[in-house]
Amino acid sequence: MHILLCTQPRGTCYVASAGLPDLIYSGYQPHAYSWDDFPPLKDILDAVSMQSSHLTCVFVVPALVRSNVFACLLKVHKMLPGSTFNSLLLNRYKGGNDYVGWHSDDEKLYGSTPEIASVSFGCERDFILKKKSGKSSQERRSDDKPPLKRSRKSSQDDQHSFMLKHGSLLVMRGNTQRDWLHSVPKRAKAETTRINLTFRLVLQE
Ligand SMILES: O=C(O)CCC(=O)C(=O)O
Numbered sequence: 375m376h377i378l379l380c381t382q383p384r385g386t387c388y389v390a391s392a393g394l395p396d397l398i399y400s401g402y403q404p405h406a407y408s409w410d411d412f413p414p415l416k417d418i419l420d421a422v423s424m425q426s427s428h429l430t431c432v433f434v435v436p437a438l439v440r441s442n443v444f445a446c447l448l449k450v451h452k453m454l455p456g457s458t459f460n461s462l463l464l465n466r467y468k469g470g471n472d473y474v475g476w477h478s479d480d481e482k483l484y485g486s487t488p489e490i491a492s493v494s495f496g497c498e499r500d501f502i503l504k505k506k507s508g509k510s511s512q513e514r515r516s517d518d519k520p521p522l523k524r525s526r527k528s529s530q531d532d533q534h535s536f537m538l539k540h541g542s543l544l545v546m547r548g549n550t551q552r553d554w555l556h557s558v559p560k561r562a563k564a565e566t567t568r569i570n571l572t573f574r575l576v577l578q579e
């Protein structure tokens with residue numbers, strides 16, 4: 375698999391269906407690879423988005439049945455029966471120095487209430503949600519400023535920390551992007567690679 379490496383503090387790769395508006399965030403405009411460039415990712419997309427009546431089709435694909443990925447996709451599908459996605463931002467954290475800074479995925483192309491299904495593989499990492507301070511705060515992805523502190527759920531319920539383990543599924547929907555920031559901070563003890571797949575629906579113009 376080709377991972378597009380740029381100046382972000384992790385590897386990223388963007389895959390999207392043809393004809394969608396470009397994704398631009400924090401000054402980055404990643405090249406949109408085609409699903410056909412990555413057949414395994416296309417299988418994953420199909421599994422995540424398919425209708426339940428077609429679910430059995432995937433069971434007969436031996437490569438998927440054997441893989442942990444498949445169990446994960448079933449989880450996504452069961453939890454989000456009506457959801458469809460047409461783009462994927464893949465993140466690769468090679469070790470504890472790789473991170474994503476505080477941001478919200480509130481780009482216009484996702485609409486006002488984006489649904490993001492985030493599947494994680496490999497090294498477990500903390501994922502932190504922090505309530506935005508201002509009512510109309512639009513703090514953007516700040517990859518140049520790593521979150522410094524190990525966060526715990528605060529007494530004001532304005533911060534929550536989740537350990538995203540291998541095979542975990544995290545879903546952000548509703549007003550999550552409007553009201554909350556999230557980050558995956560640096561972690562000295564995270565020595566191995568983590569791959570994170572975030573499936574999103576880009577609205578057609
Ligand atoms: O790696 C993660 O769990 C989060 C990635 C993320 O927030 C993003 O790609 O927008």
Ligand SMILES: [Fe+2]
Pocket residue numbers: 477478479556
């Ligand atoms: Fe994000």
